[in-house]
Amino acid sequence: LQEHEVEKMFTLKPGRLPPADVKNIIFFVRPKLELMDIITDNVLREDRGRSPQRDFHILFVPRRSLLCEQWLKEQGVLGSFIHREQYSLDLIPFDGDLLSMESESAFKECYLESDQTSLYHAAKGLMTLQALYGTIPQIFGKGDCARHVANMMIRMKREFPGSQNSIFPVFDTLLLLDRNVDLLTPLATQLTYEGLIDEIYGIQNTYVKLPPEKFAPKKQGEGGKDLPTEPKKLQLNSAEELYAEIRDKNFNAVGSVLSKKAKIISAAFEERHHAKTVGEIKQFVSQLPHMQAARSSLANHTSIAELIKDITTSEDFFDNLTVEQEFMSGIDTDKVNNYIEDCIAQKHPLIKILRLVCLQSVCNSGLKQKVLDHYKREILQTYGYEHILTLNNLEKAGLLKPQTGGRNNYPTIRKTLRLWMDDVNEQNPNDISYVYSGYAPLSVRLAQLLARPGWRSIEEVLKMLPGPHFEERQQLPTGLQKKRQHGENRVTLVFFLGGVTYAEIAALRFLSQMEDGGTEYIIATTKLINGTTWIKSLMEKLEPAPF
């Protein structure tokens, strides 16, 4: 950026803009009305009494929104902007195999407000992807939104026939999955290392903020003098060797890996005593930076693992997990659960309650009217009547509903798709169910079954899940059709419409690595979610904006 003579970068916040000796100011924003208010505030304060007027520009990511412009106009600042443009950034790469649109409201928009804009963006993103990596010959999908996206892609392709490119296709298959096909998975607590970090501390754009106490530098002489008070910020991605190895493991398997690593590293450091010749010493020194990095990364992850361990060993975490697992394996899903009642009585965070109640509802294909009313009543009395709006949203999204027709489909689905595995190997997993210590994410199971033996074998179950399932083919020019060599892996792009959890990603990575799997997976989504952020996005905002 410096190269382009950008003087300073500021984060957007209300109030006066920080002083800087510049003429042009560019706002780089998502098209959201709250942000527009902030900008309005910025601009209005700026205009007052300033001799060399500044020029304002606004860049919307990914799309310029007429609604936002209308808003700015009503606030009387639209005219202040000299340029209003858009920066079409649809899919943001997060890791080697992960793309996200980072639009947290996508699920809400699609299922609550029937606003399909994010689907349009998804389709556009996929078109861009195809322009770069070749047309994807096969498209599979399940769910209404998936259908829409596929339709849009096909239409966009028809409308711009010129976009037929001559790039050899990287992806063999595209699988579009609606989040509402699998509402269950994000509600459960993720049990992979990365999943737990996200559940407990929340990973934002691959960064995590951790409490600082455990990371205080342990140097002699100044012990405990100045503990850092700022949260420690760490970047997490597969570029870090150690993290790449442990991120997708079940948390119970992380400890042993860490201690093994610790031994290897200290052994490597020990080697310097054995180095005798100059050449050996030189070689040792050349390895030092790498070893230092490995050591600090090990130290970090040991600290994180300790932090998480404190929580996972707590009684409450265990109880919560037990209830979740009972629900998912189909035990007592049709009556009022004692643990949930207790949690309400003790005023546990509302989101936790909602997660559990929704989980129960999903695992029972809806709750009995009496049970549902009981929960509703307890929640409203304890947390306030205004939450009636949130409960209503959850009902609309299908997360919380009365049982209709008196049939509970979940057991059938669970059995056919083998969603519950009793013997889980957490250390050396042999099935994707290890990511939830027993429960195999439905969405990933669908992907797995699609690769082999194909969806035809599970027609019945697919019919029970919401939305249509379909298959489309995109013709490739003959020259580009892949001649598959024996043993070569197929590459599937799985697009989760409405968000994906880290545990699901872990499960897909696990499938990619299976020796006889024959399929590699690349993952794309509208947003990385966990149960908490997901429910939060569906809750009614109760407090007015803070300014």
Added chain:
Amino acid sequence: MSRVRADEEEYWHSSKFRAFTFDDEDDELSQLKESKRAVNSLRDIVDDDDDDLERVSWSGEPVGSISWSIKETTSGSTSSLDGRDSSLQKGSSSYAALPKQASSYSLSSLFKGRNKLSSFQSLSDALTDTGVKNYAPELRRPKAEYKDYSSDWSPKDTVRRMQRGKVCSLERFRSLQDKLVLLDEAVAGHDGNVITAVLIFLKRTLRREILFRELEVRQVALCHLIHFLREMGEQKFLLDLLRFLDRTEEVALSQYREHLNIQDVEKRREFLKGCIGLPFSAEDNTHIQDHYTLLERQIIIEANDRRLETAGESELFRKYPRKASILNMPLVTTLFYSCFYHYTEAEGMFSSPTNLKKTFKIPDKQFVLTALAARAKLRAWGDVDALLTTKNWLGYTKKKAPIGFHRVVEILQRNNAPVQVLQEYVRLVEDVETRLNLATKYKCHDVVIETYRDLKDRVQLTAYKCKVERGSAEEEKINSILSN
């Protein structure tokens, strides 16, 4: 699209029909016009002349210069060739052919003209008065954008262009028919941004009844409008719309939502009162009713207690000053508050716990739990005891806890109850294992010892001996049991 590019396209396409000579500006202009007419002959565009004239004068380029034209033709040919090929393929089958973006203007209009599609006939009023007015103040814009205003895009193209983030004037869609076609196109594109833009336009230009009626059969658009109204806070319009659609429950809910924006409690109370009887579902209706009653109570309690607190007469308020006002707190919090400050009040008082319990039909469990927590916090162990004691009709007393005694113990322990108090309830925990666990955890030695005695577990009892203090009463007790 840059200005040069726009010119170039037009130039090139026109030249398809005629050989060109680059004599002078005037000459070329007339040729341009002529060729254009040829192209558009099937349609009836009246204002075309002005259009062309203006365009050239705005470009400011020496249009006739040879170098310019060569440059344009070469660079333009590649892109527009693609466009032509593709649209030729499609041209026969449907009017949907939209050539490549760059060359869309002339070619698309060309083929549209040929296809003679009736739906586009109405577009002949491309340059209406409003349209002209609209671009008039925008003269400083680069020409490419200006062109968007004046040209005659079909609804489909308009939507397409808006999706690409270009500015389009919608004003020229004047008839209801046109507007609806435009809306349907927008909906088909699934781009909420465009749909909303079209809706804003329709909302401004159509009568409410008509708009509502048409939206009723267009559910997707309807959802967008509802969302838009909600975001912009156009509550009245929204309610009208929902009422029109007979979505009564939604009307009720969105009206109820309004209360969140009312800061003043009195006004909020009034507002909630108005919400009662709105067509909620039966279940929700009782909740709303309760919400109103609760706030009403809170206002009364708050006024009373604030007076008490400031007067400083009450011991309780002096010892435990209130942390926050009770207004707008949830019911259970209110109950806790009333158990804390108003426990002994008679049932007739609004602020008494029993009154709250009756009015809101608070279940026993919930009530005991809350009362327990409040009394334990005040270390009023006598009240705790009374709360858990029931008398049967013969006058015998019995301890009962609807929440289970292990929970009672937990709550008491959290409030640092003394061992003597704690012990009494630990003893009442039914499940032996839980009882042992709790007793060991909270050092209720007597209970542990008695339990082991009842279990006749000598080994455990002996082991426990080292956990009690030496020479204490407990050790003696163990010894005497062991020796028996």
